Amino acid sequence: MRDHFEIRDHDAAGRIGRLTVPRAGVTVETPALLPVVNPNVLTIEPERLGAEFGAEMLITNSYIIRSTDRIRDQVLERGLHDYLGFDGAIMTDSGSFQLAEYGDIDVTTAEIIDFQRRIGSDVATPVDVPTPPDVSRERAERELETTERALADAAAAETGDMLVNAPVQGSTFPDLREAAGRHAAATDLDVFPVGAMVPLMNAYRYADVVEAVFGAKRGLDADCPVHLFGAGHPMMLALAVAAGCDLFDSAAYALMARDGRYLTVSGTEHLAELSYFPCSCPVCAAHTPADVRAREDDEAERLLAEHNLHVTFEEIRRIKAAIRSGTLLDLVDRRARGHPAMLDGYRALLDGSDRLERTDPVSKDAFFYTSHESARRPEVRRHHDRLARLAVPDRLLVTESKAPSTHDYDAVWRLKPPFGPFPRALSETYPLTAEVPERTDVAAQEAAARGVEALAEANPETAITVGHDGWAAAALEGLPGGVETEDLRDLGR
Amino acid sequence: MRDHFEIRDHDAAGRIGRLTVPRAGVTVETPALLPVVNPNVLTIEPERLGAEFGAEMLITNSYIIRSTDRIRDQVLERGLHDYLGFDGAIMTDSGSFQLAEYGDIDVTTAEIIDFQRRIGSDVATPVDVPTPPDVSRERAERELETTERALADAAAAETGDMLVNAPVQGSTFPDLREAAGRHAAATDLDVFPVGAMVPLMNAYRYADVVEAVFGAKRGLDADCPVHLFGAGHPMMLALAVAAGCDLFDSAAYALMARDGRYLTVSGTEHLAELSYFPCSCPVCAAHTPADVRAREDDEAERLLAEHNLHVTFEEIRRIKAAIRSGTLLDLVDRRARGHPAMLDGYRALLDGSDRLERTDPVSKDAFFYTSHESARRPEVRRHHDRLARLAVPDRLLVTESKAPSTHDYDAVWRLKPPFGPFPRALSETYPLTAEVPERTDVAAQEAAARGVEALAEANPETAITVGHDGWAAAALEGLPGGVETEDLRDLGR
Numbered sequence: 002m003r004d005h006f007e008i009r010d011h012d013a014a015g016r017i018g019r020l021t022v023p024r025a026g027v028t029v030e031t032p033a034l035l036p037v038v039n040p041n042v043l044t045i046e047p048e049r050l051g052a053e054f055g056a057e058m059l060i061t062n063s064y065i066i067r068s069t070d071r072i073r074d075q076v077l078e079r080g081l082h083d084y085l086g087f088d089g090a091i092m093t094d095s096g097s098f099q100l101a102e103y104g105d106i107d108v109t110t111a112e113i114i115d116f117q118r119r120i121g122s123d124v125a126t127p128v129d130v131p132t133p134p135d136v137s138r139e140r141a142e143r144e145l146e147t148t149e150r151a152l153a154d155a156a157a158a159e160t161g162d163m164l165v166n167a168p169v170q171g172s173t174f175p176d177l178r179e180a181a182g183r184h185a186a187a188t189d190l191d192v193f194p195v196g197a198m199v200p201l202m203n204a205y206r207y208a209d210v211v212e213a214v215f216g217a218k219r220g221l222d223a224d225c226p227v228h229l230f231g232a233g234h235p236m237m238l239a240l241a242v243a244a245g246c247d248l249f250d251s252a253a254y255a256l257m258a259r260d261g262r263y264l265t266v267s268g269t270e271h272l273a274e275l276s277y278f279p280c281s282c283p284v285c286a287a288h289t290p291a292d293v294r295a296r297e298d299d300e301a302e303r304l305l306a307e308h309n310l311h312v313t314f315e316e317i318r319r320i321k322a323a324i325r326s327g328t329l330l331d332l333v334d335r336r337a338r339g340h341p342a343m344l345d346g347y348r349a350l351l352d353g354s355d356r357l358e359r360t361d362p363v364s365k366d367a368f369f370y371t372s373h374e375s376a377r378r379p380e381v382r383r384h385h386d387r388l389a390r391l392a393v394p395d396r397l398l399v400t401e402s403k404a405p406s407t408h409d410y411d412a413v414w415r416l417k418p419p420f421g422p423f424p425r426a427l428s429e430t431y432p433l434t435a436e437v438p439e440r441t442d443v444a445a446q447e448a449a450a451r452g453v454e455a456l457a458e459a460n461p462e463t464a465i466t467v468g469h470d471g472w473a474a475a476a477l478e479g480l481p482g483g484v485e486t487e488d489l490r491d492l493g494r
Numbered sequence: 495m496r497d498h499f500e501i502r503d504h505d506a507a508g509r510i511g512r513l514t515v516p517r518a519g520v521t522v523e524t525p526a527l528l529p530v531v532n533p534n535v536l537t538i539e540p541e542r543l544g545a546e547f548g549a550e551m552l553i554t555n556s557y558i559i560r561s562t563d564r565i566r567d568q569v570l571e572r573g574l575h576d577y578l579g580f581d582g583a584i585m586t587d588s589g590s591f592q593l594a595e596y597g598d599i600d601v602t603t604a605e606i607i608d609f610q611r612r613i614g615s616d617v618a619t620p621v622d623v624p625t626p627p628d629v630s631r632e633r634a635e636r637e638l639e640t641t642e643r644a645l646a647d648a649a650a651a652e653t654g655d656m657l658v659n660a661p662v663q664g665s666t667f668p669d670l671r672e673a674a675g676r677h678a679a680a681t682d683l684d685v686f687p688v689g690a691m692v693p694l695m696n697a698y699r700y701a702d703v704v705e706a707v708f709g710a711k712r713g714l715d716a717d718c719p720v721h722l723f724g725a726g727h728p729m730m731l732a733l734a735v736a737a738g739c740d741l742f743d744s745a746a747y748a749l750m751a752r753d754g755r756y757l758t759v760s761g762t763e764h765l766a767e768l769s770y771f772p773c774s775c776p777v778c779a780a781h782t783p784a785d786v787r788a789r790e791d792d793e794a795e796r797l798l799a800e801h802n803l804h805v806t807f808e809e810i811r812r813i814k815a816a817i818r819s820g821t822l823l824d825l826v827d828r829r830a831r832g833h834p835a836m837l838d839g840y841r842a843l844l845d846g847s848d849r850l851e852r853t854d855p856v857s858k859d860a861f862f863y864t865s866h867e868s869a870r871r872p873e874v875r876r877h878h879d880r881l882a883r884l885a886v887p888d889r890l891l892v893t894e895s896k897a898p899s900t901h902d903y904d905a906v907w908r909l910k911p912p913f914g915p916f917p918r919a920l921s922e923t924y925p926l927t928a929e930v931p932e933r934t935d936v937a938a939q940e941a942a943a944r945g946v947e948a949l950a951e952a953n954p955e956t957a958i959t960v961g962h963d964g965w966a967a968a969a970l971e972g973l974p975g976g977v978e979t980e981d982l983r984d985l986g987r
Contacts, residue, residue, distance in 0.1 A: 053779075208933065267828060274819070279812035281775040281804040286546075311774040319772035326767070335760060335831040338824065338864040341931040348933040371831040373866045373935070438834040440701065440841040442866070443936075443968075475936075475968045 005164065005191060006226045006247075012329040012365075013350075013357040013379065014218070014245035017321055020192075020226055023162040025082075025090040025123040027057065031226065032242050034233065034317050035060040035092060036310060037252035038085060040072050044255040044306045047087035054314050057089045060250045063117045063125070064096030064106065080121040092124035092192075092250075093117045097168070101131040101197070110154040118163050124192055127155035129168040131197035134209065141172040149184055156188050164191040168230070172197065173209055175216035182220025192248070193221055194228040207237060207346025214244040215353050223360075235266045235316040236339050239332045240346050242320050243357070251313055258305035264312050267339030272305060282311035327365030330357075330378055334371050351377040358383055368435035373444035376419040380432040384420045385452050389459035391424065399453065400468030402489045416467065418445035421452015446476030457481045468492075498657065498684060499719040499740075505822040505858075506843075506850040506872065507711070507738035510814055513685075513719050516655040518575075518583040518616040520550065524719065525735050527726065527810045528553040528585060529803060530745035531578060533565050537748040537799045540580035547807050550582045553743045556610045556618070557589030557599065573614040585617035585685075585743075586610045590661070594624040594690070603647040611656050617685055620648035622661040624690035627702065634665040642677055649681050657684040661723070665690065666702055668709030675713025685741070686714055687721040700730060700839025707737045708846050716853075728759045728809040729832050732825045733839050735813050736850070744806055751798035757805055760832030765798060775804035820858030823850075823871055827864050844870040851876055861928035866937035869912040873925040877913045878945050882952035884917065892946065893961030895982045909960065911938035914945015939969030950974045961985075 010017040018031040036050050038061045050056040061081070066072050076084045081091055095113045096106045108116075110127040117125035129148040132141050148170045155165050167190035171177030178195070185193055195217045201209050214229065221227065226247045232238070233251025241249065257264060261272040265279060272294060278285035284293075284307050293301050323329040337347035350357070351374060358379035368380055375381075394411030398404070399422035404413035414422045418441055420433060427433055437445065446469070457465055458481070466485040469477075477486060503510040511524040529543050531554045543549040554574070559565050569577045574584055588606045589599045601609075603620040610618035622641040625634050641663045648658050660683035664670030671688070678686055688710045694702050707722065714720065719740045725731070726744025734742070750757060754765040758772060765787060771778035777786075777800050786794050816822040830840035843850070844867060851872035861873055868874075887904030891897070892915035897906035907915045911934055913926060920926055930938065939962070950958055951974070959978040962970075970979060 267824075270815075275815060276818050277811040277815040279808065279815045281773070281808035283774070283776050283779055285808075286776055286804065311779065315772065315774035315778075318770040322763075322768060322770040322772045325769050331760075331831065335828055338828040338831060341863050341929045344864050345931040345933050348931065370834050371837055373937070436834045438838040438841070440838050444866070473968075474971075475966075478967075 003191065003222070003224050003226070006224055008224065010324050011360045011362060012324040012327055013243045013333075013361050014359075015242040015320070015324055015329050016245075016247065016360070017324050018226065018247055020247070022058070022090040022123045022164060024121075024164070027090050029057045029090055030321075031247040032238070032317055032320055033058055033248050034238075034313055035248065035250040036254065037061070037233075037250050039252075039255070040066050040076075040085075041069065042255075044258065044303060045310065047085040050310070051087060051089050054310050056314070058092060059085070059087055059089065060092040060094060061085065062096070062098075063093040063113060063120065063122060064099055064108065066120065067108065067113070067116050076120045082121060090123045091121075092166070093120075093122040093126060095126040095128050097126065097129050097131055097196070100128065101133070110151040111158055114155050114158040114160065114165070118158075118160055122163060124164040124166060125155070125160065126166040126168070126194075127151040129170060129196060131168075132170050132172040133197060133200050134173045134206070136172050138174060138177075141170075141174055141177055145170055145177060145181055148181070152185060152188050152190060156190060166190065166192045166194050166228070168194045168196040169217040169221070170196050171213070171216065173201075173213065175212050178213050178216030179220040182217040184220070186221045186225055191226075192228055193217070193225045194230040194248075195246070196230050198229060199231040202232060202234070202237070205340065205342035207240060207342050208349035210237070211240065211244050211346050211349040211353070214241065214246060215356060218245045218356075233313060234269075235264055235313045236268055236336060236343060237346070238313075238316050239320050239323070239329065239336045240343065240350060242324075243329050243333045244350055244353075251310070254309035254313060255306050258302045258309055261301075261305065263305060264309040266312065266316055266336060272301070278308075280308060280312060282308055282315070284308040284311065327362055328369075331369055331371060334374060337374070347374060354379045354382050364431040368432035370419065370435055370437040370445060373442055376444040376448040381419050381448050384423070384432065385455045388422065388452060388455045391456075393456065393460045393463050395462065396464050398466045398468060400489070401470045402468055410466070416449060416453075416469065419448035421449040422456055441470075443473040443475055446472045447479050450476050450479035453484060454479065454481045457484060496684065496715070496717050496719070499717055501717065503817050504853045504855060505817040505820050506736045506826075506854050507852075508735040508813070508817050508822050509738075509740065509853070510817050511719065511740055513740070515551070515583040515616045515657060517614075517657070520583050522550045522583055523814075524740040525731070525810055525813055526551055526741050527731075527806055528741065528743040529747065530554070530726075530743050532748070533559050533569075533578075534562065535748075537751065537796060538803065540578040543803070544580060544582055547803050549807070551585060552578070552580055552582065553585040553587060554578065555589070555591075556586040556606060556613065556615060557592055557601065559613065560601065560606070560609050569613045575614060583616045584614075585659070586613075586615040586619060588619040588621050590619065590622050590624055590689070593621065594626070603644040604651055607648050607651040607653065607658070611651075611653055615656060617657040617659060618648070618653065619659040619661070619687075620644040622663060622689060624661075625663050625665040626690060626693050627666045627699070629665050631667060631670075634663075634667055634670055638663055638670060638674055641674070645678060645681050645683060649683060659683065659685045659687050659721070661687045661689040662710040662714070663689050664706070664709065666706065668705050671706050671709030672713040675710040677713070679714045679718055684719075685721055686710070686718045687723040687741075688739070689723050691722060692724040695725060695727070695730070698833065698835035700733060700835050701842035703730070704733065704737050704839050704842040704846070707734065707739060708849060711738045711849075726806060727762075728757055728806045729761055729829060729836060730839070731806075731809050732813050732816070732822065732829045733836065733843060735817075736822050736826045737843055737846075744803070747802035747806060748799050751795045751802055754794075754798065756798060757802045759805065759809055759829060765794070771801075773801060773805060775801055775808070777801040777804065820855055821862075824862055824864060827867060830867070840867060847872045847875050857924040861925035863912065863928055863930040863938060866935055869937040869941040874912050874941050877916070877925065878948045881915065881945060881948045884949075886949065886953040886956050888955065889957050891959045891961060892949075893982070894963045895961055903959070909942060909946075909962065912941035914942040915949055934963075936966040936968055939965045940972050943969050943972035946977060947972065947974045950977060
């Protein structure tokens with residue numbers, strides 16, 4: 002039980018939580034976005050990050066501070082919060098990223114944890130090894146051992162009320178991620194970053210990101226706060242939250258702005274190519290792209306960085322609102338249309354719909370069928386699982402139409418793609434109240450056929466007749482043997 | 495040729511245009527959103543609509559002005575632009591809406607056109623009959639005759655340089671909409687509203703909206719500016735633009751605000767139920783929902799109306815940006831996930847992909863496959879049409895894999911779902927550069943099978959072999975008879 006993290010609301014594997022950060026004396030609501038602050042270059046003043054953008058927590062790099070004489074002495078003297086001018090929570094990274102980039106750094110976990118404590122960090126990080134994707138299993142295992150020693154060194158250090166990260170590595174081996182998660186959760190460390198995700202995200206490998214998160218979370222406890230290290234593009238935040246991530250950090254807002262890049266929830270645009278701003282944030286409501294291009298370079302960069310951060314925090318608020326209203330998967334469904342790789346990520350998420358089902362609320366306002374992928378949502382799976390528990394008579398008609406006026410069935414149930422059969426008495430219960438398109442699709446019909454199959458398997462003695470509105474052949478072929486079918490269109494109903 | 499409307503860019507059936515409004519001395523860029531201004535209740539001052547929100551054109555109601563003594567005399571004396579304090583273009587409605595609501599009004603087309611001219615309207619409207627959906631064909635035809643007489647009266651009136659609307663009615667009979675469009679285009683009137691859409695939109699019948707627009711546009715000329723009367727919800731604007739609409743009007747921003755409703759691009763939320771604002775417009779960046787709820791009623795209403803208008807103009811800008819970059823259908827694909835009825839609308843749009851294909855640019859930056867519906871996009875249809883024109887040898891292998899190192903085919907082509915076969919030399923041409931998900935789907939495979947079918951039909955003498963990565967049965971069954979298949983997974987490639 003981790004008493005510094007409290008989960009308030011669930012939707013799919015996503016949650017709204019409260020992370021108590023004792024050293025800062027604050028509680029941070031998750032999902033949270035931590036703007037990355039480069040101690041050398043303050044693109045936007047940290048005070049403004051809190052006041053204007055709503056950032057409750059920042060992340061900066063203790064290794065850079067320690068390596069830069071001019072800054073180190075000031076930060077040691079004044080403390081990190083005073084130096085940056087930020088009174089929320091501050092997480093610090095350790096130099097692991099530099100280790101991954103340059104192959105070597107000149108500091109141990111014991112030294113950097115001590116340094117982070119001395120400068121006043123609220124959440125410190127050990128020197129783990131961010132093993133890149135697609136390496137040999139032997140290298141991933143060897144480096145994981147080094148990471149686990151770093152976690153042990155961090156756990157042994159004197160940290161006071163400073164929280165400490167326990168990074169979860171394992172490259173692209175889901176079982177290693179799981180083992181790493183289990184090891185990390187067994188320490189008394191506090192926050193659990195899933196590491197080395199940047200190479201996957203740079204290559205748009207969102208399905209692999211989801212699989213790494215699922216792997217780590219299989220090993221972690223449900224109440225562990227999970228940080229997706231290096232993830233801050235608004236396009237992928239809903240997907241990552243739905244997979245179970247709570248904390249994110251964005252260097253993208255500033256780095257992209259430096260290159261003239263403009264973030265949106267469906268991808269990245271270039272200022273040079275934009276004729277219109279597809280946004281109404283305070284920057285975009287007051288300027289046109291031509292206005293911004295006409296500014297001095299550093300002014301244009303600052304305006305772009307502000308937009309990038311506005312759209313990112315906007316997405317975080319949208320995700321929280323979606324979790325509250327039970328519509329997070331609807332949001333992920335929308336975001337999946339930003340890029341084919343996002344669709345891959347969504348499909349990978351739905352491959353884990355048994356995981357999602359465990360924490361998905363049993364009842365919500367409405368189920369919207371908005372794509373073929375909707376047929377694979379956890380609510381559909383749950384309905385199929387429940388079908389086996391319903392009492393069924395000997396002769397049953399399940400039909401997309403009304404009950405016929407005369408018949409000799411023992412009962413007439415409804416048949417509603419993508420769920421399949423259910424007694425009429427359940428018509429007003431979630432998710433069977435679902436709104437579905439009039440122009441249905443074969444994915445919904447096939448899912449309904451799986452529902453019939455689940456019912457038939459649990460009730461081998463029952464004679465089932467299916468009345469359908471002209472289902473596609475692929476759906477009819479999914480019905481179990483022994484089921485009679487009637488095409489309602491032939492009956493002129 | 496209508497020389498007051500110039501089309502600059504196309505994407506699907508959508509376009510960016512310039513509507514010259516001579517009486518106002520301005521040119522309005524389309525797609526344009528006309529905020530509805532109630533002459534009795536100025537929720538947001540018209541001057542601010544232009545300066546802060548970017549409205550280039552407003553719409554107000556000449557019938558209400560004429561019926562309200564206090565306002566009429568002032569407007570006649572000062573002129574509409576001075577009275578409202580707006581120096582852009584102003585369109586006026588005629589009372590047709592009141593006719594539809596209350597069954598009778600006390601003004602003729604000749605009288606109201608003259609009144610609109612006298613108050614200084616820039617675009618006037620005759621008294622057409624907004625026939626509701628689902629009426630008898632006889633009523634729809636009878637009322638259409640009345641509308642056509644109103645158009646004749648308007649055409650006969652003295653209008654000077656004032657533009658005049660020619661509404662297109664016809665209820666839910668696409669052939670009547672087409673006839674009405676052809677009649678309207680044959681007048682010398684200027685702007686073409688598709689009328690009586692509000693009952694369809696209130697009932698979320700977006701597929702019927704698309705079919706009515708397609709009907710009207712079959713009758714209208716390609717260079718007619720089309721106004722979707724009564725449409726202003728940001729959720730449906732991209733769909734309506736992709737179907738070929740140029741002008742929209744929003745009363746929703748103010749009416750919804752009065753009821754505490756908060757518009758988004760994926761639906762309508764209630765202020766009372768929002769914990770977070772999923773937006774970063776100047777209102778939402780500066781307030782929380784709790785802040786707004788704590789305000790006086792009229793202040794909260796004004797803030798909501800401002801948000802509603804910001805998010806609507808933001809969507810108009812996003813649509814224009816999408817047309818410029820050739821990504822309008824990607825945007826419609828995203829918006830289709832807002833509600834099952836929006837998915838119906840998108841599917842209806844794709845039912846008309848031959849219409850979309852006519853104006854869709856031959857080359858764009860990139861084709862993103864982001865849903866099963868992507869397989870029905872006009873680019874896929876166009877590729878299949880072109881396959882018949884390619885020279886094909888006697889023995890052809892089309893394969894999802896690389897060419898085998900030794901073989902006795904005359905040629906080896908690529909096979910890429912959803913497009914199907916093509917010679918490798920075309921690999922770098924649009925749309926065959928498409929980004930597609932790694933986790934493919936049966937809709938893409940079935941579309942590729944239709945491509946093989948098109949090739950086989952045009953070349954009955956050619957022996958075609960298909961090498962596929964484990965296609966679904968439904969896709970394999972779509973291949974024409976006589977085609978050999980090889981499952982590449984069995985070959986260990």
